[in-house]
Amino acid sequence: MSRRTTTTAAVVLVLAGMAGVAAAQNRQAPVTPAVVVKADLPGRTIFERQCAPCHGAGPGDDGSPMLPGTAALSRRYGGEIPGALELRDDLDGDALRLFVRNGIGAMPSFRKAELADADIDAIAAYLKATAELSQSR
Amino acid sequence: MAVLPPDMNAATFSQMLEELRGAVGADWLWSSDEDLGPYRDSFSPVWDTAEERHASAAIAPADVPQVQAIVRIAGKYKVPLFPISTGKNYGYGGPSPNVNGSVVLDLKRLNQVLEVDDKRHFALVEPGVSYFDLYRHIQERGLKVMVDCPDPGWGSPIGNSLERGIGYTMPQFRDHFGASCGMEVVLPNGELMRTGMGALPGSRTWQEYRYGFGPDPAGLFAQGNFGIVTKMGFRLMPLPEYYRTGLITVPRRRDFVKLVEHVNYLSDSSMCGEAVYGSPLQRLMGDPQFLALATKLGGPSDADMDAAAERAGLPSWQVDLQFFGPEATTSANWDYAKARILSDIPGAKAIDGDHFPLPATEEQLLNKTQPYQTGIRRYGALGVPSLGIWRIVGDNGHVGFFPILPRSGEAVFEMQRVLGDALKEFPLRPFFNATTAPLYWHTYAFQMVFAPSVKHDDPAHNAIVHQAMKKVVAVAAEHGWGDYRAAPIYQDHVADTYSFNHHALRRFHEQLKDAVDPDGIIAPGRGGVWPKRFRK
Missing domain, CATH: 3.30.43.10 (Uridine Diphospho-n-acetylenolpyruvylglucosamine Reductase, domain 2)
Structure with missing residues (x-):
């Protein structure tokens, strides 16, 4: 039996305690939110429903400066690449599929029943168009 | 393949x-x-x-x-x-x-929101509907009801309630299975059944009167394997007019006993929403001396803990209280809570928190204006689905053990000590220590949490976690504490601990399973219930 292992590198998230986490993060310094100009494409709704709750550009809950996925990617890239996916123009459908289908770090994988391959391609098109619009702003 | x-x-x-x-x-x-x-x-x-x-x-x-x-x-x-x-x-x-x-x-x-009624306060949904979907359905139509959603909110009302999941609003809504009303089930032979009033053709009260007539088998489908739930109803809270918060602190370790009794009264009288307990002393855990005290074998003395609190200028415990309802009612309930607790616990203090009309503004949802450090997660408290909680997920996730314990300060101290001592042999974060607060998620019980992380590339670490999970289930059971929910790899371990009268409950479940699903078509082993075909 073949058991696939995830080939992508692990994103290390900050491990905090279950209790009192909100309190601990409530006093983080505010971060200027990134300006995102959203492209009017079919992938926008899919992204906003399936990805944005973790990977959106807005602030996180309870005083966190960023949403968890955006914060994880910001830490991973150390500012060289935007943490917010809507500011990335380098993610085509195949690249997204690698992460979506395999998961990475604390992000679980997504099933075809919840996110079809065509949805992922639509998200990729939306991200690229949105990143370009946002950069030219 | x-x-x-x-x-x-x-x-x-x-x-x-x-x-x-x-x-x-x-x-x-x-x-x-x-x-x-x-x-x-x-x-x-x-x-x-x-x-x-x-x-x-x-x-x-x-x-x-x-x-x-x-x-x-x-x-x-x-x-x-x-x-x-x-x-x-x-x-x-x-x-x-x-x-x-x-x-x-x-x-x-199967992702349809079939009905939301904001006059009779219920929803009927299919299993593929997520909390995000249900929330969006309500918002888009301007319906005046509040969802009680778990954290994170990408799960489904049906899946979460069938796991006996929880939320964060008023007591009668936080127990998601308890707040369900009426289900449709595909049985192991493929037949379709409806429970409660759904069994009465022409009934219009399927989501209002849970029982119908005769035995109600609905409970068999939660953490069970007797059928596949394809529709389910849920009670919803009418959107409250107003939301108010307040913080109570108490100075000494032993004050927690009285504090819990008072909050139990407030909660059981439907005067407050989820009470979020915490210990301000947790912020001292980075100090090796305090860490050693809080994790001391056999538990620290009250006097030593009180001395540490006094040195740090911190109260020993706090509770965030939340009130829903008309503005005047929330104000009166908070005033009553303050008067009741402060008059009984010397040195207790109260701080007025955020309060505002609902629905909350975006700024209020972001929880940035609380005048003190709060343990409340505002999105969850106001029934707004979010994935923000994912910030606490480290490595490749974690596995969870959430033992049920009595709602008493004494029981909290005992679990801190017993499970803290039991887990000392494992090189993991000290989840149970003298500052560990209970979770008041379920309506009438406390839980505490053991949730060590897992690492795909570190099998030695995972083996430690696996061993610790099995040990903590067993030690907890020796003290009368049972897990409320478990992954398939632990379900037999947990089910084994519910062993009254030579496992009479399990034997009863097995008899039922053998009768309705002898070949084990539906999730054999789920909830520790195995049909004859799979029993060793």
Whole structure:
């Protein structure tokens, strides 16, 4: 039996305690939110429903400066690449599929029943168009 | 091909897959390693070991007749089905089955919000509806009801309630199975059944009167394997006019006993929402001396803890209180809580918190204006689904043990000490220590949490976690504390601890299972219930 292992590198998230986490993060310094100009494409709704709750550009809950996925990617890239996916123009459908289908770090994988391959391609098109619009702003 | 179903060869498996394809269409059946990857439990401490459970295939029906057709095909081939709703049960097994080779029945495509009534305050949904979907449905229509959603909010009301999941608003809504009313179920023979008033043709009270007439089997489908729930009703809170918060602190360790008694009174009188307990002394855990004190074998003395609190200028305990209702009622309830607690506990203090009309503004939802450090997660408190909680997920996730304990300060101290001592041998974060506060999620019980992380690339660490999980289940049971929910790899361990009168409960469940599902078509092993075919 073949058991696939995830080939992508692990994103290390900050491990905090279950209790009192909100309190601990409530006093983080505010971060200027990134300006995102959203492209009017079919992938926008899919992204906003399936990805944005973790990977959106807005602030996180309870005083966190960023949403968890955006914060994880910001830490991973150390500012060289935007943490917010809507500011990335380098993610085509195949690249997204690698992460979506395999998961990475604390992000679980997504099933075809919840996110079809065509949805992922639509998200990729939306991200690229949105990143370009946002950069030219 | 990943694994085969039990007692089946490859040729018969292929034949069965052909029949299943015929039922749902080729696009909605998956059996390749690549497609089954997302049906693994990515939070599993037995990741990539022989103990990990794998599906042989996954199938996603579009409607209830397709679910029935799949169940009948599975019955013909005696193949276990493992139903999932949105598959987000992370920390408790994710979408992975109890039995290797099961076919995962992925109900994500049954995604209709069938009804939301904001005059009689209920919803009727299908299993693929997430909390985000239900919330959006309500917002888009301007309906005046509040969802009580778990954290994170990408799970489904049906899946979460069938796992006996919880939320964060008023007591009667936080117990999600307790707040359910009426279900439709595909039985192991493929027949369709409705519970409660749903069994009465023409009834219009399916989501209002839970019981109907005669025995109510609804409880068998929570953490059970007696059928596949395809519709379920839920009570919803009328959108409150106003939301108010306040913080109470108490100076001494032993004050917690009285504090809990007062909050129990407030909660059981429906005067407050979720009470969020915490210990301000947790912020001292970075100090090695205090860490040693708080994790001392046998537990620290009250005097030593009080001295540490006094030195740090911190109260020993706090509770965030939340009030819902008309503005005047929330104000009166908070005033009453302050007067009641401050008059009984010397040195107790109260701080007025945020308060505002509902629905909250975006700024209020972001929880930035509380005049003190709060343990409240504002999105959850106001029934707004979010994935913000994912910030606490480290490594490749975690596995969870949440023992149920009495709502008393004494019980909290005992669990801190007993489970803290029991877990000392493992090089893991001290989840149980003298500052650990209880979780007031379920309506009438406390829970505490043990949730060590897992690492896909560190099998030695995972082995420690796995060993610690099994030990903590056993030690807790020796003291009368049982887990409320478990991943498939721990369900037998947990079920074993519910052993009154030579496992009378398990034997009863087995008799029922043998009667309605002798071949184990529906999730054999779920909840520790095995049909005869699979019993050793």
